[in-house]
Amino acid sequence: MAYQPAPNRYKEMSYARCGRSGLKLPRLSLGLWHNFGGVDDYATAREILLHAFDRGITHFDLANNYGPPPGSAEENFGKVLSGDFKSYRDELVISTKAGYHMWDGPYGEWGSRKYLISSLDQSLHRMGLEYVDIFYSHRFDPDTPLEETMGALSHAVRSGKALYAGISNYSPEQTLEAARLLREMGTPLLIHQPVYNMFNRWIEDGLTEVLAAEGIGCIPFSPLAQGMLTGRYLAGIPKDSRAAKDHGFLKEPAVQQRLPQIKALHELAEKRGQSLAMMALSWILRLPEITTLLIGASSTKQLDENLKALEQPEFSDEELAQIDAILKA
Numbered sequence: 001m002a003y004q005p006a007p008n009r010y011k012e013m014s015y016a017r018c019g020r021s022g023l024k025l026p027r028l029s030l031g032l033w034h035n036f037g038g039v040d041d042y043a044t045a046r047e048i049l050l051h052a053f054d055r056g057i058t059h060f061d062l063a064n065n066y067g068p069p070p071g072s073a074e075e076n077f078g079k080v081l082s083g084d085f086k087s088y089r090d091e092l093v094i095s096t097k098a099g100y101h102m103w104d105g106p107y108g109e110w111g112s113r114k115y116l117i118s119s120l121d122q123s124l125h126r127m128g129l130e131y132v133d134i135f136y137s138h139r140f141d142p143d144t145p146l147e148e149t150m151g152a153l154s155h156a157v158r159s160g161k162a163l164y165a166g167i168s169n170y171s172p173e174q175t176l177e178a179a180r181l182l183r184e185m186g187t188p189l190l191i192h193q194p195v196y197n198m199f200n201r202w203i204e205d206g207l208t209e210v211l212a213a214e215g216i217g218c219i220p221f222s223p224l225a226q227g228m229l230t231g232r233y234l235a236g237i238p239k240d241s242r243a244a245k246d247h248g249f250l251k252e253p254a255v256q257q258r259l260p261q262i263k264a265l266h267e268l269a270e271k272r273g274q275s276l277a278m279m280a281l282s283w284i285l286r287l288p289e290i291t292t293l294l295i296g297a298s299s300t301k302q303l304d305e306n307l308k309a310l311e312q313p314e315f316s317d318e319e320l321a322q323i324d325a326i327l328k329a
């Protein structure tokens, strides 16, 4: 039977304006870095995508190299787009990126115009799309003039291959310069995608100020520290978890090192009546600069749990101080 999205999908989700743009994003967005590649179970991947849309998640985040193998997450997403999501393209915000290694030779990574435009063409082909909504420079390239990298993003927008431009993993200074260059080119910088979670708070050191001043949206990735800030590893390393997979980016020693903090945070979350995952996500939403949380999920159950974080964002000063103390210990 043909997929019919839940009729109430827009009633329960809240949407936030992305910086000073006209684009609204759901407060929770779904990324396809892990669990959606060629090595993963397609039926489960599809089920998570449909469930996300049913719950009002309109924003799906990809990159050229997501898989493994690289490119396969875009291919799988393309399958869902040409099938279940076929009638809903205009209800979706789809992003992709280029910056990390994608193919051999000098034009297969970093920030040249040559690489970015070729990579975007490949991404569009893999997903069967005419355009993406957001095209990102995935990382700053110290060897390419920033004018060239931003010029490539602006070109992508002007040629209709992307609707908006974004950057990821840029420092506050690089972000300011990128925003200035893009503004001069008539293509505003829509959004920044930095890592941000309880274990990695680097954006508090200058980036959020730049984003607020410049009117740029913020979509923090790995808000659950790849699963460490959940109940996933409280009783060891489950066989089906990211830390147990050869291709998983999270490694067991990192989990072991964080375990005392994870346990202390879990206890605090219980006192708040939340799961650790919910508390870790709510905690990020305390910052007004955050547009949407970019989570990953390997099941619809995880997705549903994470969506509950949107219901309880408030923290008392005492709770925030307790979290700070745990993170400093």
Ligand SMILES: NC(=O)c1ccc[n+]([C@@H]2O[C@H](COP(=O)([O-])OP(=O)(O)OC[C@H]3O[C@@H](n4cnc5c(N)ncnc54)[C@H](OP(=O)(O)O)[C@@H]3O)[C@@H](O)[C@H]2O)c1
Residues within 6 Å of the ligand: 030, 031, 032, 033, 034, 035, 061, 062, 138, 168, 169, 193, 220, 221, 222, 223, 224, 225, 226, 227, 228, 230, 231, 232, 240, 241, 242, 243, 277, 294, 295, 296, 297, 298, 299, 301, 302, 303, 305, 306
């Ligand atoms: N721009 C960049 O450089 C960059 C880098 C990394 C990621 N990203 C983007 O950010 C997205 C999210 O990154 P991420 O996947 O690392 O985010 P994350 O939300 O920190 O981690 C997701 C993982 O946590 C576990 N998890 C999620 N919810 C859970 C729950 N309720 N209970 C127990 N475990 C739970 C799952 O691990 P299991 O698979 O073990 O179940 C899931 O795969 C990516 O898909 C990608 O789009 C961007």
